[in-house]
Amino acid sequence: MARTTGSDGEKTEAALREAAVSLIARLGYEAMSMRQLAAEVGVQAAALYRYFPTKEDLLFTLMREHMEGLLKAWEAARPASVDPVTRLAAYVENHIAFHIERRHATHVSNMELRSLSHERLTYILKIRTTYEKELRTILRDGTEAGAFEIDDTGLTAMALIQMMTGVIVWFRPGERLSIAEVTTTYLSMTMRLVGATISHGTARPSGRARDAVAL
């Protein structure tokens, strides 16, 4: 038998996280019970509390991993280039790729903020702000360099993020469009929206989106 990585405990925790994301996406956080989650994964309720002492600990873990994961993915994808068009294209590609792969977790992350304690909410919103600020910086740099024509950097950043995250509402793998095709169209819309002074056709996905065709 092939050896799998991670202890049994790590595997159980991963299974619990995955089942929790899917249960919360289906029922909502308030309606999901820890008993239900334990049954779903086939562990005793008592064992579940070893991993997540409270239901809110579980929710916070899911949200923190989602937002920290997004920020880390962007830090890995962020190009060395100072060209605002290249940087904006990389941001769009990373944002779409990350969220398309994590549809339920994105749903939970966006909808269940209401159920976090004040301190934990503040922490999650801080990471979110850091991530959004990266986009605002790109937009501002591009405007200052004369590469973009933008009325309001804050509103443009929100509009772009909501437009891109919205992909998860309707995108299903294996239907009319591939991830690469969706990304190409969103890159083109993004560049037009920010008034990028490049022709529409030049904003093509770089490595990541092309690779996605083969997934």
Next chain:
Amino acid sequence: MARTTGSDGEKTEAALREAAVSLIARLGYEAMSMRQLAAEVGVQAAALYRYFPTKEDLLFTLMREHMEGLLKAWEAARPASVDPVTRLAAYVENHIAFHIERRHATHVSNMELRSLSHERLTYILKIRTTYEKELRTILRDGTEAGAFEIDDTGLTAMALIQMMTGVIVWFRPGERLSIAEVTTTYLSMTMRLVGATISHGTARPSGRARDAVAL
């Protein structure tokens, strides 16, 4: 005392709908109980069931009124003009104005589709499709007339709708921007996104958004 319109029954029903929207937005549909809702409005649980025989009847009523209301608002706002830029501007203005006024109902409408029976879900999605098709028609007409430059009409319609509906996530009346200012910026972004062959500055809100300043 000034005479208010509507029978006591109608007023109770309206109060129940309003309280339900706010409870569901806060707790999620599955977690909200009919008992809680009755207590919130100060009616007996038995009385509540006269208005909404089942919890799903209540959810369906909220969603149907939201979507039918949106379609009706657009039918009233739809300009007689055949000019695609004028029509697109009217669509954007109506969409933003309608949703900003109904933040919680929009939230419920977008998040709780999972809890509708198949038949009712089909009905709601049919109205939604009719509404979205209006936008796709404007985009297609504009592309055919050479007024817009669009790669994919379906994706552009989804991107615009999600970008606009996203306003409710961050917009709060009385903060930095008025509804009219937000609408102006979104009109400008929309016109650039569809490659409208007008200068960016000309897409200004018509009557509705200007009126909103005085609200």
